[in-house]
Amino acid sequence: MCGICGVYHPGNPLNSWDEITRRIASDLNHRGPDEDGFYFNSDISLGMRRLKVIDMKTGVQPIKNETGDVVVIYNGEIYGFESIKKDLQNKGHLFKTQSDTEVIVHLYEEYGLDFFQYFDGMFAFALWDLKNSRLIVARDRFGIKPLFYTLPDTNGNFIFSSELSPMLNVPGLNRELDPLAVDAYLMLSYIPHPYSIYRGVKKLSPGSYLLAENNQVQEVSYWDLPKETEHVHYKQALEELDVAISNSVRKMMRSDVPVGAFLSGGLDSSTVVYYMTKNTPKPVCTFSVRFKEDFFDEGLQARATAKKLGTEHYEIWGKSSDIEILPELLAHFGEPFADPSQIPTYLVSKLARENVTVALSGDGGDEVLGGYITYCASMLTQYARVMPDCLRKMMMWVSGKFPVSLKHVGFDYKIRKFLPGIYLSPLEHHLLWRTIFCSEQRKNLYTADFAGALGENISNAMANRWKNIFSDYKAYDKLTPYQFLDFKTYLVDNNLTKVDRMSMANSLEVRIPLLDMEVFNAAMRLPTHARIRGLNTKVALREIMKGRLPAEVIKMGKKGFAVPLSCWFKDSLKTYVFDTLSHSRINRTGILSYSYVDSIIKMHMGGKINFSRQIWNLICFVLWHERNHR
Incomplete structure (x- = not known):
């Protein structure tokens, strides 16, 4: 590298x-x-x-x-x-x-x-x-x-x-500064x-x-995502995918220096580690980040996989004080970037680099194999649209009475994202899940001067680009356009950006077997029901890995590489939030309106809504702005 x-x-x-x-x-x-x-x-x-x-x-x-x-x-x-x-x-x-x-x-x-x-x-x-x-x-x-x-x-x-x-x-x-890029960042947490x-x-x-x-x-x-592909029978598709992942992992283990793997405890990284163990007689070195907050911790699942596969397993504990390294991490991006998992990605890369020079990761599996619950939501929307308006309004009212969850993606969050999107277009509904600050929120978030610089362009430039991408793949089944939209946006500009910068900050090369062309081609031949079935994600991969991985890993839903910000912001990092997003520091940006920022913080601290992602987005922007535009 x-x-x-x-x-x-x-x-x-x-x-x-x-x-x-x-x-x-x-x-x-x-x-x-x-x-x-x-x-x-x-x-x-x-x-x-x-x-x-x-x-x-x-x-x-x-x-x-x-x-x-x-x-x-x-x-x-x-x-x-x-x-x-x-x-x-x-x-x-x-x-x-x-x-x-x-x-x-x-x-x-x-x-x-x-x-x-x-x-x-x-x-x-x-x-x-x-x-x-x-x-x-x-x-x-x-x-x-x-x-x-x-x-x-x-x-x-x-x-x-x-x-x-x-x-x-x-x-x-x-x-x-490009105002459209600033607007896109505050909408998405990446540019x-x-x-x-x-x-x-x-x-x-x-x-x-x-x-x-x-x-x-x-x-x-010189290359683009294919405009069409041919699905094959379910059994044949499973066989092709199994062979493809095995081939990919084997060739990515080729190195003249030590090779290990990230092991989050999720299905994708566990799958990569399984195939690695089949291609070397030596124990594979695996690396995980732990959190004391149970819902955010996949350490027990990672340990179970490590034990079953006989890996040499290393762990590091993430804690709220790790936020001290955030300015250093943001410097590696060169521009605002606010995926909270940038911190644990940095920590696990640092841990891995103490033992190996190359690490394999499970990134890309959600986009390739259908791993996001948002795909299930998009598929179910077509049935929810027949719901009477009065019933939808009643459910919205009831959902407002749910206790606010501090989980990364709690039940209240899912309901509040799903129901308002029922009557949106399929593309708009999908983007609702990816949005941190929606267009109406951003209008309140900006100063008058910055809103004037944007004019009528708030979200329009990005929305038109996504509309073009989505329409390019409408000839596919109902699922693939959502996957390909994520390929061209969230995967490359959020996930892969995060992994590259945080691993390279530690001089660690990370290879990604699930983004191999043979794996991609095999996955595209999977019938829709082999990717998403009801509320079940990555159906084909779970079927392939049965008996190969611990049962709890196969059955577990996606947690994501999440950080317990919602808990920390109301406890150990409460003072940090108010200090970083203070009146003077917000005003110095010339972009953000303090009154709206303050209202977001107070709603989160008061338990009215989990605004941890929005607060993190603002913190990263302020820190980046202070470093680069004093």
Whole structure:
């Protein structure tokens, strides 16, 4: 795993470009503490930091082809590269290393821009073609690895980097906040691609590459989610999925350094660990985060899985005082980010890095295999719409009398999300579950000046984008459009972003077997009832893993990698909340209205509603703003 960066400056060979590249690379040291590498010429400056995982001795980057006119810097892994290498050698290509990185330059020599179809893995890379003065900057299909870039200036110059933060000190960078991105963050707790918090910086879309040549830069898509697929018989689908996950885990265990796994206690991570134990005679090292608050703790399930599978299990306890590291964590994102599980993800990554260099995780299983209860809700809505309006209103009134739960997703929360969405469109109902602050709340949340800057754009830009995504996959069954919408938004911009930044902050490489193309293709062939059945999620995976994992893990519903914020905010972190979201600190943002923020805090503290996610969203924004815009 690595961090990459560079400057495209066609015909403008200033020494300052090389210095900027060195400075950004230095700030990416946590992504690759083992060594650095650079390539400079009159048109391009490339830099990287390397974490040694494959080919410890000869895999030094940048890597070139035989004649030195194709150069690559690379972050990620290409799985099964040995067979690609053998095929290229048979075609006459000469290799100097045992690294997966080297196959990239030879694939490009052989196939040109069609070489992406041969990539199986997670990656972000920059390839310089000296003969044609062409730069290709690419990102993997699912967006597991990140890539930021500045908008080209009038001379066609632009900067790119694995992370946003190291770019912020570049002279002349447009650091004007994008109001649409701020609005999206407060709506979702993350900023969806291609936006970043700054007008002058964008995120490269998954399955895309930047093509820079002849002083022109364009973004090109080389892969997208399929518009249609063929479902197969249930039994055949189970067999295909079983084989696919086994193959994926086996190839992702290939490493020249120690490999372990995150083990949350949930079905997905437990499944990955099961297949790992089938591919090594040694005990697998597994790592978990515990909480003393029972509903948020999956430690007992993780221990049960570890015992059944014979792993060498390690635990770390999360506590409210861990919030002290939040400013440091937010710095790794470079922009506001407020998934509460960023803290336990950091903690478990730190624990794992003390023992291994690579860890496998169960991320992506919910999107691929149908694991969110929101999918069940969306499927059930079609039946709930026949409910008489008077009955719906009565149920809403009754739900208002339920005691407020401090659980991450309590029963009262589910009812209050489900019932109002009955008469919304399918897309609007699904988005209701993903929304932290709805459009009406955000109108009250903003100052008059910021609301004026947004104008009529509150939620419209994002809503239109999601509408286009959703409509692209309407020809599928009723479930897949929801899954694919999450693939293109929540998965890449929330979940994968969190895992990448928090693991790389600890110089830990995380691989994601359930986001392998063979697994994805097998999952897409599952009939709808093999993914969701009534209120049961991940039906196929639970069937496959029966007898292989503890019964309580198979039967357990999704808890998510949740943090007991709702409890902490009313107890040990109460003073922290009032201090961080004080009148003076809120007013300094120039964006948030203190009166509305104060009302949210008081309602939460008074037990009227669980606003812990909203409060966390605001805390992360204030801390980020103070660090970057004093």
